[in-house]
Amino acid sequence: MKSNRKTFGIIIIGNEILSGKTLDTNSHLICTELNNVGMVCKEIVTIPDVEKIISEKVNFFRQKFDFVFTTGGIGPTHDDKTSKAISSAFNDSLILNKEAKKRLEKHYSDDVLTNARLKMAFVPSKARLIDNPVSIAPGFYIENVFVFPGVPKILEVMLKDVLKRFKKNQKKFIKKIITTTLSEGIIGEYLADVQEKYNDLEIGSYPYFKKNSFGVSLVITGESNKRIKEACELLITYLDKNKGNPRLF
Amino acid sequence: MKSNRKTFGIIIIGNEILSGKTLDTNSHLICTELNNVGMVCKEIVTIPDVEKIISEKVNFFRQKFDFVFTTGGIGPTHDDKTSKAISSAFNDSLILNKEAKKRLEKHYSDDVLTNARLKMAFVPSKARLIDNPVSIAPGFYIENVFVFPGVPKILEVMLKDVLKRFKKNQKKFIKKIITTTLSEGIIGEYLADVQEKYNDLEIGSYPYFKKNSFGVSLVITGESNKRIKEACELLITYLDKNKGNPRLF
Numbered sequence: 001m002k003s004n005r006k007t008f009g010i011i012i013i014g015n016e017i018l019s020g021k022t023l024d025t026n027s028h029l030i031c032t033e034l035n036n037v038g039m040v041c042k043e044i045v046t047i048p049d050v051e052k053i054i055s056e057k058v059n060f061f062r063q064k065f066d067f068v069f070t071t072g073g074i075g076p077t078h079d080d081k082t083s084k085a086i087s088s089a090f091n092d093s094l095i096l097n098k099e100a101k102k103r104l105e106k107h108y109s110d111d112v113l114t115n116a117r118l119k120m121a122f123v124p125s126k127a128r129l130i131d132n133p134v135s136i137a138p139g140f141y142i143e144n145v146f147v148f149p150g151v152p153k154i155l156e157v158m159l160k161d162v163l164k165r166f167k168k169n170q171k172k173f174i175k176k177i178i179t180t181t182l183s184e185g186i187i188g189e190y191l192a193d194v195q196e197k198y199n200d201l202e203i204g205s206y207p208y209f210k211k212n213s214f215g216v217s218l219v220i221t222g223e224s225n226k227r228i229k230e231a232c233e234l235l236i237t238y239l240d241k242n243k244g245n246p247r248l249f
Numbered sequence: 250m251k252s253n254r255k256t257f258g259i260i261i262i263g264n265e266i267l268s269g270k271t272l273d274t275n276s277h278l279i280c281t282e283l284n285n286v287g288m289v290c291k292e293i294v295t296i297p298d299v300e301k302i303i304s305e306k307v308n309f310f311r312q313k314f315d316f317v318f319t320t321g322g323i324g325p326t327h328d329d330k331t332s333k334a335i336s337s338a339f340n341d342s343l344i345l346n347k348e349a350k351k352r353l354e355k356h357y358s359d360d361v362l363t364n365a366r367l368k369m370a371f372v373p374s375k376a377r378l379i380d381n382p383v384s385i386a387p388g389f390y391i392e393n394v395f396v397f398p399g400v401p402k403i404l405e406v407m408l409k410d411v412l413k414r415f416k417k418n419q420k421k422f423i424k425k426i427i428t429t430t431l432s433e434g435i436i437g438e439y440l441a442d443v444q445e446k447y448n449d450l451e452i453g454s455y456p457y458f459k460k461n462s463f464g465v466s467l468v469i470t471g472e473s474n475k476r477i478k479e480a481c482e483l484l485i486t487y488l489d490k491n492k493g494n495p496r497l498f
Contacts, residue, residue, distance in 0.1 A: 012293075015451065015453055016453060016455055016468075017277075017280070017293070018280055018289075018290040018291070018292075018293065019280060019284045019290070019470075020277060020278075020280035020281030020282075020283075020284045020285075020290075021453075021455070021468065022455070023274065023277045024273075024276075024277070025272065027273075027295070028266075028269060028272045028273070029269075031266070031267055031268060031269035032269030033269070034269075035268045035269045036269075040267075041267040041268070041269075042267070042297070043267075043294065043295065043296055044261075044266070044267065044294065044295040045292065045293065045294045045295075046276070046292065046293040046294075047292055048291070075433055075454075075456070076433045076434045076437040077433050077436075077437045077440055077441070077454040078437070078440055078441035078444050078445075078452075078454075079444075079452070079453055079454055108434075112434075112435070114434050114435060114437065114438065115437075115438055116433065116434050116435070116436075116437025116438050116441075117434035117437075119437070151456065151458075153458070184324055184325045184326050184365065185325045185357075185361075185363050185365050185366035186361070186363060186365070187326075187365075188325040188326045188327070188363065188364075188365025188366070188368070189363065189364055189365050191326055191327055192326070192327035192365075195327050195328075196327075202264065203327075203328070204264055204265060204270075204328055205324075205326040205327075205328055206265055206270070206271070207324070207400065209400075209402070219265075219270065221268075
């Protein structure tokens with residue numbers, strides 16, 4: 001399926017993912033939300049907290065995709081290296097952002113604004129802040145790169161706000177799902193024929209296993225209602241004829 | 250933390266991850282299991298079901314890391330392109346593996362061994378099979394690249410078997426965890442000092458949020474019991490002195 005849709009890549013930063021300590025769910029959230037507004041994720045990568053590796057990956061991704069989203073590594077501790085790395089990637093330097101500092105001062109007015117906390121107000125000089133209503137320390141964006149924290153609950157809220165800017169100009173995907181009780185091995189050849197005939201659509205085939213049943217979900221995605229309708233009709237007719245109990249969603 | 254430990258990369262293959270349809274848990278399982286036997290994951294990447302992209306990524310990873318693990322794309326349908334892509338990456342060709350065919354014939358003896366199903370018996374000529382006791386269609390490995398299916402329950406069983414070969418020669422990581430009720434912003438500077446002094450260790454700092462409490466988990470990883478013990482003592486003394494209620498695990 002070819003299209004002129006906006007593409008993006010995701011860079012998940014953190015040793016805790018690579019060591020198996022933590023299951024990354026951030027990339028799934030970002031993919032879901034941006035797919036809903038019609039954007040296409042081309043690649044997700046998880047890399048360690050190493051400045052040079054982060055910096056090189058950001059430079060690679062920002063040239064390759066329309067947008068880049070990073071999560072992780074912008075907290076107050078020594079293993080938070082993302083801001084510095086992104087600054088290097090853009091040949092920029094980290095500066096103390098006055099607005100960020102003001103917000104942190106207010107947030108920690110009954111506590112201590114330690115140097116470690118103040119570190120979170122240093123962002124690349126060309127960056128603009130992304131609001132963080134949960135724990136206040138902001139994210140930021142610079143050109144097409146959006147930099148978020150790694151804590152899922154905080155990301156969730158911050159992403160919602162950033163999403164608004166992407167919603168405007170994107171056309172949503174048209175998507176239909178057909179489930180069947182026949183297995184992939186039975187319907188595989190026919191599916192391939194339909195996919196070949198409808199190469200402007202993407203037909204994904206995903207087996208599912210439930211408590212007392214198994215079967216296949218077919219996900220048909222594309223740009224044209226007419227073409228999707230035609231492909232679905234072909235598939236449903238075929239599945240019906242072969243007692244596959246097709247259901248359209 | 251530098252070491253001569255064996256490294257690996259993971260390639261997750263599937264449009265369903267990139268579109269947000271499916272949460273990838275396979276990389277987390279592989280990271281956890283191999284970290285437990287002392288191996289280091291350097292990079293996880295998720296890419297679409299596109300032969301050229303898979304092939305290029307496999308070639309990049311297999312030269313960069315000691316081992317590569319892929320999941321997804323070896324099923325019976327048109328969107329399963331991994332075997333072909335891996336074959337191209339090694340300048341090899343897909344052949345009908347007799348042993349794989351025999352197993353599938355037996356498995357489908359009361360059903361139909363369709364062409365779609367038989368597709369799963371085609372592997373690169375230089376590949377060796379990885380047993381699949383669940384759904385029979387095998388995975389395979391070729392040189393340092395291990396190719397698994399994407400269904401988590403099947404991967405889990407197949408990985409267990411492959412793990413045996415890695416367990417022998419690896420020295421396990423030494424790992425200690427210290428939890429504290431102080432926040433990262435308070436302990437950040439001291440942590441950085443300890444990390445600088447103990448640069449043969451890796452000290453990770455991870456905030457946690459529970460129902461009625463929050464705090465930080467410090468994960469101290471390394472090769473030397475003596476050095477880890479020293480670093481833990483420093484941290485615990487500091488946290489104790491600052492009423493951080495440290496607990497060692």
